[in-house]
Amino acid sequence: MSHSQANRHGTGHDRQLDAHLGAFNSAFAELGLRFRWDAQTLYALASIDGEHARIAAYIEAHHPHLLNAYSIDFLCEAILALKRAQVPGEWFPERAVQRGLSRELPATRAQWEEDWREPGAGVPALAGA
Template identity: 50%
Template sequence: MNQVQTDSRPAAITVGTDNQPIPRETQLAAYNAAFIELDLSFRWDAEMYEWLCGIECEKARVARYIEEHHAHLLAAYDAAFLSGLIFEKKNEYLRAVGHLN
């Protein structure tokens, strides 16, 4: 069952090295690559990512997802630690594909 809420939140924008917005598809691919590299069972689809983009801070959006969909991980890890780790891996992917310095 899909638990994604639909509302009209403003979307957060991530800017790349050329000071232009990084395409949503690229950002989604970067997050999913980070999840794979960290051996997490998370996979975001476009609908989930769009909903999460309503959360302005990227680390906060990852923490919110963990809290709502994988709360069992919080018994072993701090949400801020996990979200920071995922954020760094996502950025490594974006650097590798030329979107970040």
């Protein structure tokens, strides 16, 4: 693959990533959730299979207070309905992992959540709730 082809391919991937991030963040804002994802957050969640499970793991690790008022399934479905209205389909992290774009990630959700709680590990803390 030539350098220009790689750049075009990378740009297309960046556009897809940006579209999904924008849709997630728009859904969070529309629901009044005070958190925002960036590319690093999405890549850190990439080892978790499926968007529903990624959202659930993120909320359980960073915003468990929301679970006092809402079920995890309700929150995930509400977020995904709004996200998918803007960008149908799912962002597939395995493409990024195969290209070496992400760091070494935990193999399981439990391992990811354990790593998350270690100071300085996992996804950075985000502004918001």
